Amino acid sequence: MFFKYCTFVLVISSLLLAEEIGLEYEGIAVKSIDAKGKSVYTMVKWNIPKECESIPVTNTMLWTGNYAHPNVPEACKSTFVHTMGGHIYPMYLDTDIHTYGELEVLAFIKQMQTDDSMLLIDVCKEEFYHYRTIPGAVNMPFNHFKDPTNYVFEFEQHMKDLGVLVNEEDDSLDFTHAKTITLFCNGPWCSLSVTAILALLDLGYPAEKINWYRGGMQEWLAAGLTSTRK
Structure with missing residues (x-):
């Protein structure tokens, strides 16, 4: 019988991967200059409405475009596949x-x-x-x-x-x-x-x-x- 004993530790093989995972949630403060010459900071991040985070995922919701499903809140309908959480x-x-x-x-x-x-x-x-x-x-x-x-x-x-x-x-x-x-x-x-x-x-x-x-x-x-x- 294979693996009489085995403890798996998933080692992330790329420092880039380790650094970037979660960045979409943390956000990046991007500096720009407005029309009056003032510095303006915009937080660039993955904007996931709270009500979208706990919706159980089904095939119908993901692949048929059935965002009118009663279990999908209005805020999640147009971009449900992008607002279900996870990582980019x-x-x-x-x-x-x-x-x-x-x-x-x-x-x-x-x-x-x-x-x-x-x-x-x-x-x-x-x-x-x-x-x-x-x-x-x-x-x-x-x-x-x-x-x-x-x-x-x-x-x-x-x-x-x-x-x-x-x-x-x-x-x-x-x-x-x-x-x-x-x-x-x-x-x-x-x-x-x-x-x-x-x-x-x-x-x-x-x-x-x-x-x-x-x-x-x-x-x-x-x-x-x-x-x-x-």
């Missing part, structure tokens, strides 16, 4: 990890059709994956990497699918034939792909074999690209 993540998580845009993801998917050493991975939980994802993506929920001791079977299956060999004698992992992967979740504010990537790095997964689609489903749909939900 930086463009780069690690110097060796490529951050992808839509065209890079499309090129990855195209190459993946004839190269079984590549995987596009949706790290959202199953209900979100089955509701809507990018065609060709497989589901490996982030918590299976974050907490493998509670998801031993799933974790071992994911390692097998990723081409990672598990040494049954000492539970070590061999990444020699690890696949090149692109991970994504719901959007640039979604922490799930970040959590999964940091967990994989902590395991020893080669950073140069990890790509991150930061925009996720939100930007994929905004670009008018095909999803599995018609």
Whole structure:
């Protein structure tokens, strides 16, 4: 049985990431000069109405534009997906990890059709994956990497699918034939792909074999690209 004992400490691999997370809440005092020549300071931050912070998220609210839902307060309707809390993540998580845009993801998917050493991975939980994802993506929920001791079977299956060999004698992992992967979740504010990537790095997964689609489903749909939900 894999991981007889294992304590995961997710080490943030980039000082930039550590410094920038939370900056959207702290805000930045930006100085400018008004028409009378006086200094004016404006606090630039993520303005989230208090009433939006505790709304339970559902697929209907996120992806169908049903902001008229009775559980969504008026102040949250026009920008609900942006006002649900979380963090806005930086463009780069690690110097060796490529951050992808839509065209890079499309090129990855195209190459993946004839190269079984590549995987596009949706790290959202199953209900979100089955509701809507990018065609060709497989589901490996982030918590299976974050907490493998509670998801031993799933974790071992994911390692097998990723081409990672598990040494049954000492539970070590061999990444020699690890696949090149692109991970994504719901959007640039979604922490799930970040959590999964940091967990994989902590395991020893080669950073140069990890790509991150930061925009996720939100930007994929905004670009008018095909999803599995018609």
